[in-house]
Amino acid sequence: MKYKNFFEVGDKLEIEFIDGYIENDKRLTSQLMEIISEDEYVVAMPIYKGRLINIPKGSNVNISYSIQNKGIYCFDAKVVYRNSGDVAYIKIKQINETKIKQRRNYYRLHVSNKISVYNKEDFVANGYTKDLSEGGLKFISDVKLDLNTVVICKLLIDDEELTIKSQVIRSNVYEKNLEQFEISLKFIELSKNIRDYIVAYIFRQQRILRQKGLI
Template sequence: MDSSELKVGDKIYIMKAEHPPRQYSSQILDILNEKEYVIAGPIRRSTIIHVELNSVIVVNYYKERIGKFVFRALVKEVWEKGIYKLKVERLNEIVKIQDRNYFRLPISLEVEKEYNAEQVYDIENGNDIETEKEICITGDISGGGLKLFSNIKHRERDKIRINFIIKDVEVSTIGEVIRVSKAKNNAYKYKYEIGVKFLDIDNYERDAIVKYIFEQERELRKKRIDFNDY
């Protein structure tokens, strides 16, 4: 099986034609064939979000270390009694959105960074060892990682633990440094900026980040989604 393909239990997000556009969490409940899926119906704050029969929705999902994927689907059946679910048929090929096209949200968040230069692997394994701690500031954030301003000159492939709060959700995860450069034009007087890729982030924590980013993205764009673009 292609590692980018959907599997039963995968978290997905769906959007229907509405203004302003909203994104709803869902899940793959069953895979009927290569184009048809049974998915969980969207629910917001314990309220069913009605999806019209024969309407077209946009489905997107994220595969760790691979990327974000999107396709359009036709709603063929709707069951609202018992478990709320939809039967959908994929209308086009699954499109991968390249990493450079991910929406990275410029934002300044305070992040506690932990690092141990001698035994980096112990951080990853969660052992109780002494670590060098530093309060950093983010330059931007996405569902796959973030940019940090730091006074420590890390090396690429360094493993660090990062802890921060986004929209009342505490995030604590291991990250890998993938880029290091001298800081440019940052108001916080840090020496370096580092690109960090999330390695073992909890799905709940990633969902909180993605949800926040999409909320901010909608506020920034303020325009209707053209479903034919997917």
């Protein structure tokens, strides 16, 4: 059967096991190596904490990927071949239609992470995030930032500090504390590596929330 996907060779994928082979909250990062046909693909064997995860033939998996300005897509697949040689990979066969999780807006993960904001090299403010997406974030701060100001934000995720050039698109008084401000930033310069890191983090947190029945 023919399916429509939007990824290209080299794009990052997230793998989630449907049949319980591996705990669902593990962050399994992979990469599309080859498009064989409209329903068969070669995918790099995923790595978790520096260790190769060998996926057995016959496993059922869910594949997720993100396309900038389009959203997050996913589909189910069956592992039909496994190669454990020098270049470890699996061949998967898609078994249902590709679904879109987010069409117009990025998924916003409600999460509280530390953030520092700079105007070029000058420190401006500290704060904590209210939500995060691959397109931007909202944070709470003691300092008001002017609309359209371009800043450098340093965001802490899993002990990794990400440096991202951003633009202030909203800056309002925080309704829960009138002495603070709720500020929305749009990422305007985002490397592929940082974007992939944020997307993988959001995927992982979504899986944890789904496992707990919270989404």
